[in-house]
Structures are given as C-alpha cells and as structure tokens.
Amino acid sequence: MKTTTRPAFAALILTLATGCHAVSTPAPAAAPRVVHAEHEHEDLAAQLVASEMAAAREGTPLPLPSAQPGQLVQPGCSAAPAQKGFYGFYANDAWAQGRVVLTFDDGPHPKFTPRVLDLLAEKKMKATFFVVGRNISRDTYPLIQRMVADGHTLGSHSYSHDVLMTKVATPADTVETIRSQHEVTTILIDIALVAKSADDFDALFRSTFEHEPATWMTATGIKKTWRSAATRHEANLKARGFDGGVRPYAVLYSRPPGGGPYVEQDGGAGIKLYDEALTKLGMMNVMWHGASGDTVPDKRSDFAFLTKNMEKYAKQGGVLLIHDYMRPDALEVSLAKIDVDPHVEVMSMEDAVRTKYACSVGGLGQKLDDRGMDAILRRGFGLPPARPASEPSFALSR
Numbered sequence: 001m002k003t004t005t006r007p008a009f010a011a012l013i014l015t016l017a018t019g020c021h022a023v024s025t026p027a028p029a030a031a032p033r034v035v036h037a038e039h040e041h042e043d044l045a046a047q048l049v050a051s052e053m054a055a056a057r058e059g060t061p062l063p064l065p066s067a068q069p070g071q072l073v074q075p076g077c078s079a080a081p082a083q084k085g086f087y088g089f090y091a092n093d094a095w096a097q098g099r100v101v102l103t104f105d106d107g108p109h110p111k112f113t114p115r116v117l118d119l120l121a122e123k124k125m126k127a128t129f130f131v132v133g134r135n136i137s138r139d140t141y142p143l144i145q146r147m148v149a150d151g152h153t154l155g156s157h158s159y160s161h162d163v164l165m166t167k168v169a170t171p172a173d174t175v176e177t178i179r180s181q182h183e184v185t186t187i188l189i190d191i192a193l194v195a196k197s198a199d200d201f202d203a204l205f206r207s208t209f210e211h212e213p214a215t216w217m218t219a220t221g222i223k224k225t226w227r228s229a230a231t232r233h234e235a236n237l238k239a240r241g242f243d244g245g246v247r248p249y250a251v252l253y254s255r256p257p258g259g260g261p262y263v264e265q266d267g268g269a270g271i272k273l274y275d276e277a278l279t280k281l282g283m284m285n286v287m288w289h290g291a292s293g294d295t296v297p298d299k300r301s302d303f304a305f306l307t308k309n310m311e312k313y314a315k316q317g318g319v320l321l322i323h324d325y326m327r328p329d330a331l332e333v334s335l336a337k338i339d340v341d342p343h344v345e346v347m348s349m350e351d352a353v354r355t356k357y358a359c360s361v362g363g364l365g366q367k368l369d370d371r372g373m374d375a376i377l378r379r380g381f382g383l384p385p386a387r388p389a390s391e392p393s394f395a396l397s398r
C-alpha cells in the first residue's frame with residue numbers, strides 16, 4: 001500500500017484552480033475516536049458498517065433513471081431547480097448510458113481510504129468523496145490533502161452520519177441541525193487542508209471548536225456552536241495568509257447520510273426542510289442512480305454481487321454509490337473492468353454538473369451561494385492557482 005504523503009501547501013492550492021466549487025433521537029454521547037491499532041481500525045469499520053446497516057436503504061438500488069441521451073441538458077444556471085429536490089442529482093435524472101460518476105462515502109478511513117486512492121490513481125480515475133466530518137482527524141487529515149492533490153472532488157456527508165437528522169422536533173431546529181452538520185464538515189475539510197502536522201491539526205481543531213479532538217463532538221453541541229466556530233476558523237485562516245472570507249476549499253456537494261428524506265416513503269416534509277438547509281448551505285444534493293450494494297445486509301461480502309452491481313450501474317451511467325470500505329478485491333476488479341470497457345466512461349462531478357445544468361460549476365456555485373450568509377461562509381470561488389497572499393481577495397461581494 002502506498003504511503004500517504006502530505007503534499008506541500010502550494011501544490012494543494014494548485015489543485016484548487018477550479019475550486020468553485022439530528023435529531024429527535026437523543027444526541028449521541030461523545031464517543032472516543034478509534035485510532036492506531038489494526039484491530040481498532042476494524043472496530044471503526046464495524047461501527048461505520050453498523051451505522052450503514054441501520055440505514056440499509058442507502059445501499060438499496062433505486063429505480064433506474066430514464067437514461068435518454070439528448071435529454072440531458074436543461075437550461076443554464078438560471079434554470080429552475082431539478083424537478084425533485086434542490087439542485088443536484090436524483091435517481092430519476094436522465095443520463096447518458098455508460099457515463100458514470102464514482103462517489104465514495106463514509107471516509108476518510110485510515111485503512112480503507114488509502115487503498116481506494118491507490119486504485120483510482122492507478123486507473124487515472126477521478127472520483128468524489130463524501131466525507132464524514134467526525135472521521136477527519138490527526139490520523140486521517142493527510143488523506144483529505146491527498147484527495148485534493150490527486151484531483152478528486154470533496155463533498156460533505158455530514159459530521160455525525162445521523163440518518164435521522166431530518167426528524168428533529170421543530171422545522172427550524174431540523175434545518176439548523178442539517179446545516180450545522182455540513183458546515184462543521186466543511187470547516188474540518190479546511191483544517192485538514194491547512195494543517196502542517198498531526199499536532200497542528202489538533203491545535204487548529206481545539207482553537208476552532210474549543211473541544212478536545214480526541215472525542216467526537218455531539219450533534220446538539222455543534223448545532224449550538226458552529227457559528228462561533230466558523231468565526232474562529234476565519235481568524236485562524238487569516239493568520240495563515242488567507243484573505244478575509246476566502247477558504248481553502250469550496251465544498252459545493254453534499255449527500256445526506258442514509259440518503260436522508262430523499263429515500264424515505266414519507267420523506268415529503270423532510271425533503272422540504274432538507275432543501276431549505278441546502279439553500280442556506282449553498283450546496284448541491286447528490287443522490288445516486290446505482291449502488292455497489294456494499295451496505296446490503298448478507299450481501300456486502302459477496303464478490304459476485306458487488307462486481308455485478310458495479311458493472312451494471314457503470315454501463316447504465318449516472319452517479320454510482322460506493323463506500324470506502326467496499327470489499328477490496330471486488331472494487332479492484334470492478335474498476336479494472338470499467339477501465340477497459342469502451343462503453344463506459346468515468347466522468348467527474350464537475351463534468352456531470354456541466355452536462356446537467358449546461359453551466360460551469362463555478363457559475364452554479366455562485367448561483368447557489370446564499371448572499372445572506374456571514375462573511376465566513378463565503379466560498380473560495382475562482383481561487384486561482386498559487387494565489388499569493390498579497391493579491392486582492394477573491395471572496396464574493398455581499
């Protein structure tokens with residue numbers, strides 16, 4: 001397995017050239033983060049899997065999209081949102097056969113994610129990683145840096161991976177919960193990208209969240225404190241040479257844990273609240289058209305089941321849902337098949353946006369940007385390569 005290295009910050013910035021970019025249930029107690037020893041990695045994987053199993057619907061293949069090449073392009077950035085839900089990708093999207101977007105959920109994981117990154121590098125494929133905020137730590141922050149350095153796209157999969165976060169008591173509380181989950185994850189992505197060492201990551205974490213990085217924050221805690229954390233985050237970025245309001249990375253994509261309200265039968269009310277949160281976040285919502293099946297109980301270790309799903313949905317085209325912890329040999333064989341299949345082309349999330357919305361990611365990102373938000377929430381749209389700290393701010397005017 002290739003050793004993960006931390007690229008120089010300048011190199012990271014170079015890769016950012018196109019950077020446009022719960023709950024009615026009791027809040028989970030701060031759980032100790034599991035790190036270091038191999039068996040502990042397995043424990044963490046087991047926890048992740050258990051979390052996914054609880055939301056087994058996430059791995060359930062959704063109805064086939066009505067893939068009709070030629071129907072893909074909707075009017076440009078000024079178009080109305082997608083028919084169902086906020087801007088983004090949904091199971092009923094039309095899609096060209098064989099054009100597949102690879103998405104990996106639930107990382108970064110110290111054991112599984114490096115293997116995924118190695119495979120993608122070997123095949124020269126670009127993917128999108130929907131990372132879980134609480135998985136970004138002193139042990140995994142170099143993986144976030146490597147994702148960006150390798151040209152992949154980062155999205156938020158929430159901080160706590162709470163599949164019930166759209167079921168908070170009141171509507172306003174629900175919207176705030178969803179928002180805090182993704183906002184905190186974007187802050188953690190930033191911290192991971194600017195950290196110079198594991199100790200530096202922890203120092204930034206402590207300074208930003210006023211919380212010990214060795215334990216997870218609670219969903220109720222971040223809902224109360226994310227705004228003040230965002231203010232401290234901005235101050236820390238300024239101290240590192242970022243102009244006011246400019247962030248290292250613009251997170252434009254999000255995916256609800258378990259698929260959230262979009263895959264529930266009674267999700268109408270939840271969808272409305274989730275869409276409201278997405279509007280405030282300025283993020284697209286990325287669902288999927290096919291899934292590897294790596295969360296399906298009793299099937300997730302079935303090599304033939306996994307590879308068959310991967311092959312089928314890659315040929316069909318659309319957004320393909322995979323998890324970092326998918327059975328390694330099945331993932332390797334599947335990617336090798338995709339690589340040599342003349343009828344399958346791996347496309348980036350950015351290309352998928354351009355195809356669906358006939359609009360650049362930057363253009364759509366600016367459209368999605370909520371101009372009512374505080375300065376800290378400005379995104380790094382148009383951040384040029386290797387921007388010297390002395391240049392004028394590229395933050396959006398408000």
Ligand SMILES: [Zn+2]
Pocket residue numbers: 052058105106157161257258
């Ligand atoms: Zn997930």
